[in-house]
Amino acid sequence: MHASLPTSPTDAAAQIDWTANGIETELGWSLALMFHGYSRAGSVAVADVPGGPRGYQVLVAITTEEPTSQLALAHRLGIDKTAMTYIIDALETDALVERRPDLRDRRIRQVHPTEAGHALLRTARVALRTVEDALMGGLSADEQTQLRQLLAKAALGTGATAASLPDTNSDLNLPVPAPERSRRRPQPTTETETRP
Amino acid sequence: MHASLPTSPTDAAAQIDWTANGIETELGWSLALMFHGYSRAGSVAVADVPGGPRGYQVLVAITTEEPTSQLALAHRLGIDKTAMTYIIDALETDALVERRPDLRDRRIRQVHPTEAGHALLRTARVALRTVEDALMGGLSADEQTQLRQLLAKAALGTGATAASLPDTNSDLNLPVPAPERSRRRPQPTTETETRP
């Protein structure tokens, strides 16, 4: 184990010997570190968002895309469908989202943002950007942009395909409120009324 | 919700509207998808490595760096120290690593690779590279290299600082090598007696 690590992030990449097959050349290593770093810091930054980073992502998706089912949302975000139920429960409890029936398919609950949801998202976004900047502090502004774009591109490519299989695992670790068992949700009466 | 992903990876980045604040522009989203994709596919690829991807990373680190303590290794890899114990247990059970006492500090167990460990690592590495190529299939070869390097650089920079807090109040700056404390001279012949 080689002793001292560079104190200057700029030296970091320069010190990586890409021919030595060391841990720093392992994609899995850097992905894990970045991801866990993001989860940890992100959880703090969006602590007031039910569901933490995952709840935040739900808000992002539903405020920028067409209303859709919980299941599709789960796929889109790479979140387990069961966990998605609980995340939306939490968001709904805080009046940040509303579940509405899909008129064309009564199995589906569409997820809609409330005004409060929009507002919280705005502040949460700012907080997260700060965290992200810190996380990528070792990179220049250009490099940060580049990393964002490459990651997104990779995620949208084969990466995302593999990741967004049905009922995928999710490891964003902010605690979702523990489910209260035997808590079958009452069927909203207004929903039954809107039967076509 | 436009759920369908582009079939041509080349179109992916072209379709991302970086001004719309959609989910695809979220670093947390792409990080999560990539990380989970890696974990899932990587677990399959290194299924015969005890501890999966994490066990693999242990092998990488101990075969390329100086012998060090489990704790330092845990920090280096961003793994919880308790989990590290179990991972090494598993690796040791399969005779892929050996724990040896550190002559200068009898609390420390250094982790050494065996020949079998080296051999398994070689095949595991090949399998993982295949997985990684698939994961980054949406990127050109240059882009893949770029992503690897940027991620590593970010991980080694501030990112890693935030990530390497597996041990609660660890104030350490990145996984630290074995402490450079003023070491006492080795205790003669105490070695065999300290074996647990």
Add this chain to the structure above:
DNA sequence: CAGAGATCGTATCAGTTTCAGATCATCTCA
């Protein structure tokens, strides 16, 4: 030198997350 405080690896426990599967209502299709 003695003792306080810190550290390392391991054990233990509890809470959280993940996963698989069941259920009910609803939809699709032959």
Add this chain to the structure above:
DNA sequence: TGAGATGATCTGAAACTGATACGATCTCTG
């Protein structure tokens, strides 16, 4: 019409994570 599939929710169990305790050992200070 009915079989098979689907979406949301529920349930139980396994896996994971994190906190903490503990014994052995180390470091440092008076």
